[in-house]
Amino acid sequence: MLFLHEIRRNPLLWLLIFVPVVFVAEMRKPEAHVILFFLSVLAIVPLAALLSLATESVAAKTGDSIGGLLNATLGNLTELVIALAALRAGQIMLVKASIVGAIVSNSLFMLGASFLLGGLKHHTQEFNPVNAHLQMTQLFLASIALLVPSAIGGAGAVTASQFTQHLSLCLSILLLTTYGLGLLFSLKTHREFFGSAVTEVNEESLWPLSVALPTLAVVTVLVALISEVFVDSVQKAALTLGMSSAFVGFIVVALVGAAAEMTAAFSAARKNRLDLSVSIAMGSAVQIAMFVAPVLILASYVIAPTPMNLQFWPGSIVMALIAAISATLVTNSGKSAWFNGVLLLTVYLIFAITLYLLPPSS
């Protein structure tokens, strides 16, 4: 009944009809890649919207930090499931591109669009700079950890590849440890630093936990299932539509994979809860870099044909570093207006245009 109420209120949820359509189409016409690509995108959008509503309900009851963490975890669960499927199929290049693409999309596009959308509605907005600063520093640090093997392993010969593999393993464990300590810090020992600057919640639109929690779980599974159809079809659809494979990995997969978090971050920004937006966008970028990437390295030893390492295409590391520095500069003050969003989106567009124009051989 609560769902019917939401569906009547929110026209976006009408797209939920595409969820069964995708599954039927995938069984009937598994070779219609372009159609499956568009259908799966159409099905992910309303699921993302549902996820956003559920997460906000939980977040309102647990505080923005835990709410944001929860949101980022469930959002990145999708990305983790997609990446694991690609790993199993041996598509290591796509996994690496989608890791860096997710970092760049979250810290430039998601954060930038949140600032822009929030700024168009509210003259200036505030957020907790302590939280933002901690996450920027972690993102910068994680980018460095991802940079080192590429910078040094690139020079190498036969021994270099073994060196890169050992180094990737050690750095993965180091990143996971630091990430765990960071959670201990922000959720336990120094929790008071991370309170929201502004918390005005519209109580009436919230769901009780008994509805919100199961919804979170079921919708996440549905997103994961449809994302697999999406990944299956996206590469071939891209070829048909004339996009380079770098553009697909960095931009398309990353944007669709983060659709759930984006809807939540944008909606929070419009509601002047910029703390939640920043928490979702940056928390998600940090979690991809410090949690998802190391877990994929470790998992690759078990499930992939060959183990994955942390050696990335140099250009992609430059993008991750620039994204971290840009986000740091723009969020430095704890205040935001619409032009902050324009600045981040411009950096994102610079990358997107470059990747789109890149000749196929690269």
Next chain:
Amino acid sequence: MLFLHEIRRNPLLWLLIFVPVVFVAEMRKPEAHVILFFLSVLAIVPLAALLSLATESVAAKTGDSIGGLLNATLGNLTELVIALAALRAGQIMLVKASIVGAIVSNSLFMLGASFLLGGLKHHTQEFNPVNAHLQMTQLFLASIALLVPSAIGGAGAVTASQFTQHLSLCLSILLLTTYGLGLLFSLKTHREFFGSAVTEVNEESLWPLSVALPTLAVVTVLVALISEVFVDSVQKAALTLGMSSAFVGFIVVALVGAAAEMTAAFSAARKNRLDLSVSIAMGSAVQIAMFVAPVLILASYVIAPTPMNLQFWPGSIVMALIAAISATLVTNSGKSAWFNGVLLLTVYLIFAITLYLLPPSS
């Protein structure tokens, strides 16, 4: 009469005598490059001083932000005219060097010398950090946009050069759009952020707008005319005087081209109006990167023998990025003392010494 009064008060203006001398010398002895070089520098200095007086008068009546923008526009008009002449002559290397040189000179030398000169007179000075921070972020972003084609195009073959050309065109339009939105932001929607921290103007030394505006116009034209003589002579004079062509492009052309803004910025710093200095120096650097450079790319399709792209000598992009980061670090607090100036000037000297010692083949 107002002019006679100023000329009596300000001995620098006596150098105005060199303005007609340059034109005569250029007609009589167009091959005396070293003499024309020194004469044109001597003529530009007093014109720059006049420009500074006129700009301060206008700035005092319109607020520091618009005044600074006006100043930067008219100063960079000179640089634009010089660069257009060089483009017509097909001297694309010189144009590129002078673009990066202007960014580096403004954000290191002009800003650094303003801090030093102001700091020697006033113990500590304050300026509006919001304005400075916004311009730093834009400068950093523009440097990234200029970096990307060089970083990726350098690897390339035949297709790469076409890719670089397309990319340069797209990024130029993107930069111009963001620059326009930035003006909308700082002059319209969020104007209140950009008020000065300190505004004590010595009212008696100001000109009325009816004198200041025509002076601005006439003097700018004169500067442009003499700058062309200067550019004609500087390359050959440099050879005679034993300077490398990199040093000429990055240091000499950039310093003389910005003489007008420098006089204004230094004089404002001495008068404890550091907001105006920062506004002139950083505004000018941002405008070169986000307005002049893209306009030159677009103009090169119409007036140049071959179109220009955004692929720079890698070392020059490193200099622009380091200049942006250094200026960001030093202006971070909104306070300044003489040593802030020393720090920026040291970075500038590191670049100038390196370019001066560079072997001619490079």
Next chain:
Amino acid sequence: MLFLHEIRRNPLLWLLIFVPVVFVAEMRKPEAHVILFFLSVLAIVPLAALLSLATESVAAKTGDSIGGLLNATLGNLTELVIALAALRAGQIMLVKASIVGAIVSNSLFMLGASFLLGGLKHHTQEFNPVNAHLQMTQLFLASIALLVPSAIGGAGAVTASQFTQHLSLCLSILLLTTYGLGLLFSLKTHREFFGSAVTEVNEESLWPLSVALPTLAVVTVLVALISEVFVDSVQKAALTLGMSSAFVGFIVVALVGAAAEMTAAFSAARKNRLDLSVSIAMGSAVQIAMFVAPVLILASYVIAPTPMNLQFWPGSIVMALIAAISATLVTNSGKSAWFNGVLLLTVYLIFAITLYLLPPSS
């Protein structure tokens, strides 16, 4: 009597027994490198502790800035003496590695461990961000000066090496000049900016100046003598123990060379005098980069077989820049908690692990 009191109070000082043991062992068994290596480390630790007590006593009587400067000077005197010995022996690679290693160790390990140790005892700690910010900016600037010859000289031929040599000489003089001006600024003209944020000193544990100053002098000489034994043995001991030469230069020599300052910085952090810790750690890093390195370049013309230049292994410059940026990000707010230390130590561990795993050929 004061010494007996301290020795009874502080069990660490019992290790002073190893000071004569090192000298005896070195005379009797100069070829027992592994033993000499461990003995010299064991002897340096208590001397470092004494130095820490003496420095805190002087610092308490002269203000944290001068106290920190004094501490950094005497600590770096050790490193200077070690490096001069290595220069005399023509070991230029080791000198260069230890310079960059000292910068990285001080700004990541010493600062990070101070934040961690202080943060485990005190919930949050404050320090003067003006002082920290000035030193970060100087460190960043010095890293740039060290970067430029490597970035440009690397491309070169025969002329390039002469160019690098000239450039190194000019930049050394420039760095020394800026360093001197920085001292003038922080100790003379703008002294008031650099007062401590917190100064609660336990008066009873302080020594009078008549004891502290001679102790400082004598202990520094002893540290220098033993450090020479250490450097003599460390390379061969490292080979026996299976460490790469890069790891020895960047990590082992730098950590042991800075043992004295570390004990002082850690003890100050535990006593909630974080200003002194930051002053020691960053002041020492700046002094290595802007004072010790240029002095070694100039000295190499007199005492070394071939003059030294500022051309470093590119990876080492990347490490110095990342160290400077990481320290800037983490100290930005003037507040610290234990996780700030974890972040800096993680970056340090990333470098240490990479250097440790590096194949011997690199």
